[in-house]
Amino acid sequence: MKKLIFALLLIFCYLSVSAQQGPVAPCVDCESLSKRTEPHNGMWYNPDQSGSGMTLDIQDGKLFGVVFGYDDDGKSxxxxxxxDLSPSDEPNxxxxxxxxxxxxxxxxxxxxxxxxxxxTDYEGQISLKFTQKNHALYSINGGEEQNIVPIIFGVTKSRxxxxxxxxxxxxxxxxxxLLYTLNPEIGNPIYAPYQPFNNFSETIVIGNKIIADANQDGINETHYPVYYFYPLIYPEYLLWGDITCQLISDDEIVSPGCEFRKDYGLFGNDPSNKPLFKMKLGGLGAYRLFGEDQDGHTFEAIKISSDTGIFFNN
Structure with missing residues (x-):
């Protein structure tokens, strides 16, 4: 049986000179996060081994995939x-x-x-483990696991x-x-007191990333400002919250973590009125976001357009 070698076909492809396992997405203090979200639909790859990979499409819990790679002769x-995607009891x-x-x-x-x-004849088996919305591990025929993420090619990205x-x-x-899914076992939160269903949505604008804390050793904190439009109250978009990514530590482990805080500006300074959603790194994608708060309420964000000029310039 031919050995399969995989990672993702790119327009500008480079070959890694040594085996790399791809980007890990560490998550400090994520044991309390239990909600699942379907993985991102699209093209996935290991950036450390660009040149091959896979396309994934999920419909109603069933995944169809196409793997692009090479045989032992180097032919594509x-x-x-x-x-079906199977819910996992394995941590993370x-x-x-x-x-x-x-x-x-x-x-x-x-x-x-x-x-x-x-x-053709049976070619082998693939194993996938989705850790987060935009992060997974895979292996072929019991080989070494590799980390894969959705390919980002239309927007700026940085380590x-x-x-x-x-x-x-x-x-x-x-x-x-934004689509919010409320935890029916908890009841409606104060920021959504009149929702008759477990879901509601709203539209926001996210501004340019801001490096909030950096020194010679690197970046310690970044912010993505979040704006909302109240047409009957405010004449323009209001700074309404932010997505913050920063270094956090737990038992001597230092790792970046992200959170989405909403501040409607209508309920005073009571922290309970300002919901905080914890986001795993793999919950931060170029076109899909996902987070969960301490009560099990979740949000999922879908990018509609990169053009904010029709709303404001920032």
């Missing part, structure tokens, strides 16, 4: 797989998936009459905390829709 190959793992890899051949080339392809992780933080500037 692709394999498909499909299976949301979902797992094990599936057979399938390969097809003898189809028609471009611009020729269609020929139904045939499936803001390189001493702790090679995870790349994307620029979030743009218009976003």
């Amino acid at each position: 190959r692709w394999w498909t797989f499909v299976n 793992i949301m979902w797992t998936l094990n599936a057979d890899l399938m390969q097809f051949e003898n189809g028609n080339s471009f611009n020729n009459d269609y020929v139904f392809p045939t499936q 803001d905390f390189p001493e702790q992780t090679s995870f790349q933080f994307p620029e979030l500037k743009g218009v976003w829709t």
